[in-house]
Amino acid sequence: MKKPGFASAHAPGPRAFGAQAPGRASDGPVVVIGAGLGGLAAACTLSARGHDVVVCEANDWTGGKAAEWKDQGFRFDMGPTILTLPSVLRRIMNEAGHTLEDRLEMHRLDPQWRCFFDDGDRLDLLENIEAMARSLEDRHPGDGKGYRDLIAMSETLHDISRRFVFWKSVGGIGDTLDLGQSFRPEVMRDIAALRMHSTLGREIRKRIANPKAVQVFDHFTQYVGSNPLQAPAVLTGIAHMQVDEGIWYPVGGTRAVPQALREIAEEQGVTFRTDSRVVRILHDRRRVHGVVLENGETIGASAVVSNADSVRTMRELIDRDRAPAAWRQFRRQWKKREPACSGVVLYLGLNKAYDHLAHHNFVFSRDPEEEFEAIYREGRPAPDPTCYLAAPARTEPGVAPPGGEALYVLVHTPYLRPGQNWTEIFPGYRETILRKLERAGGMPDLRSRIQCEHHLTPMDIHRRYAPQAGAIYGLASHGRLDGGFKPANRSAGLGGLYFAGGSAHPGPGMPMALMSGWIAADCLDADVRGREPGLARAG
Template sequence: MTRAVVVGGGLGGLAVAARLAASGQQVTLLEATERVGGKLGTVEVDGFRFDTGPSLVTMPLVLERLFADTGAPLRDVLDLQRLDVAARYRFGDGVALDLPGERPAIAPAMDDALGDGAGAQWEAFLAHAQRVWDATHEHFLESPVSPGGLARLSLRVRDLLAVAPWRSLRGVGDRYLRDERLGLLLDRYATYSGSDPRRAPAALAVVPYVEQQFGSWYVRGGLRRLAEAVADRCRALGVELRTGARVTAIDTVGDRVSGVRLDAGERLAADVVVANADASTVYGPGGLLPHRASARRLARTTPSSSGFVLLLGLAGRDPATPHHRVLFPPSRAAYDAEFDAYRSRVPASSPTVYVHAPDDPALRRDDDGEGWFVLVTAPRHDPAGGVDWDAPGLAPRYAERILDVMARRGLDVRHRIRSCTVRTPADLERETLSPGGSIYGTSSDGALAAFLRPANRSPVAGLYLVGGSSHPGGGLPLVTLSAEITARLAREQSARV
């Protein structure tokens, strides 16, 4: 029986552990913190419970495959609910757009909110995005990355024209979207991978397509329940889940892995090691298994942005509060200034504000209050060369600024605040061991970013990478796909040995 050790208990690690165990491997998962789930965290404050990571499920078919391949189907385990309104977008001119959760309703809603013709512009863009999806999802998103995969894609001229690796997401959007507000809406999707729309590849057009084609979904009880459900599946399959178990090194014998070492001196033998950790933590100097060539490759990538968060416990409830809300800056120029600030490693003075306010009784203490997760994109924690988010007074001052920005954009809740908890990129780094608090590992900035992202199969035999910093990228659906690809590669190796 193949012995597999998974290092890290985020969603990617949990999902690959479940898949390996379901295939008959003996699996041990080691998590350095006291609970599994990684960025799928939760915090309780003053009777409110907040999801502190992802707030949305897209591509639910990926999760359905995970559960179907490892036991009882998803519908028997979690209550996924499709959102009628994916998000309420508030633009700089004060216009609000409630974006429907069903694609056929989107164009009419855009015409009603933004004027005749807006829906046709967006539908033309989505038709292009569908061509990108058709060209990439099988041969790239659901397959191991390799130079050969890039070559196969390049041989299909129509697919290459659709993907347009020479063009940015902003550039492809400008071909279809004449309304600046639609351009802002598209730009927002680049931030789903911690990227700048002016530098992110045009292939990211698949992000809005996937969300709007397959729907925006919420897990009743909070998305933390997804991590708990996959952990339960692991236990049912016989996976040994160990928390508080920090791995300090991955051992090798000859040219292949032989096990891992823990900080307490313990050593676990393994035929397969899967690292659900940031690739720089694995390959970099002082990492789990330093690898010079891989470290040099990583040095060519751009770390993704992080996030600055307010957890607001509010008095009173507004039944019209949308599940998701986005407050844009006054103009695209102001939005560009926000991205320029991140690249300069300073907090933006007037950032886009994202609010997650689920109407879920399981997350609030009573019917006379509501909990809001307020997020703005922020530069990573980098005391040496950027922002020191632990600097005295910085976090509370920036929290006040965010509340002021919300008020200026028509969402003043300062008089309703019962509790306000601030979470900075430094907090995220400490809690998830993600360097600098980068949410997605590396950003997607640059035409070759996807192919610079570390592959799931490492250069060392028996070692694999899974999760947001490896192929195909960050976010719930891609991390789950990463686990699917990695488990398949590990099983194929075990069958050859």
């Protein structure tokens, strides 16, 4: 049932289909391509505002990468495990008339990460800034102050992101900062604070001396699958986002998030069609008007939100000859950007829970520079990788049989390169990972504890989720000036086409993919009603 109280999406306001949405819209529902977190957030927001929505999902499940695997009494989240910035999910649910707490039971986790080093040392990342500063100071005099400075700088960058980047469609700095006004003191202050000459890795190294602590903070780029030494300084804002709002675990795992969003969307009348891959978006020179499914069926659409990879949407679903300007414009802006990293994931059902593990853990490589060089510049798996581990049974014992653990192991690898055959590479790399965990992760008996096992390689990720080259996190956030930007949520060249998900603005990770879905929906709704995006429902 549709939520009452909003005007029909097909009853446009005075400036409907104006300059920002060229061409006249056809009748029909809004079609959302893909039911990942971005697609689900878009479907919830659009249906809450009274639009008819049909979601076409290629797979037989919804949630995209936020999938799950169950076997012999073990339950695993297959993709994301760390949930940050819950305020994003809260806002999307609130707009649909629900509270987050109505729909999900959330647990705050502290320590946020437990970090293990090759020499047997261990360091906890704590939520409390003063406690963390004291712990760093004990290890290396001066690092306590350095950490406070890092968090203060990070807070400024988080604030700039809130004001200029979040909750609106942005495809580059000119879309959000009025560079013509850059002589004004407040604009100059913001531009200087962005440190566009620097990288996240460099800002950390300026303030923190202990190499182990540097390795911990470098891994804030884990959320965007990028090299800290190539990622723009603005991403240092992630540190403050994490201490400010914390790290959360929803009971039922991160899988509970897409399940809750799908339920809300269905309550609001959204139709879900699984096993329905879209092979073409129908459009003329100016505007989209439908989609074609793999089985040949055509669905007329007043607008299309693509939660499929944004580059693949433009490359494979759009007819370039029919919309050459839109294609050229997109290609010009994004052709030089590489995909973010891919990964190998092991799901190990164990008959033992290791007490020394926290919920989230890193077992770090012995040489981070060798590791980043291999993954991001040479395009080969790191010889001694960092392994991220989730041990959720300590928060939700039901994920494993009594006394057991549903251990999740993620190792970042390069995005798929031509000729890389993971069927051949995987057995040897699994050995590398298990040896690392036995030795540096304090689990010498790990192999003998495995009751059931499953895995994903970059090739599996590519087949399951249809990203570019098996990339987990869309486009790499590399480049001091523009590395933080992703394709805008509203197509500049084709009316009625919007992008949602980790490969569109504001980028990858659970909260950002969710926010991108809201932004795409808000732009679409604004275009239909002839208003400025963001003004109707700023929260």
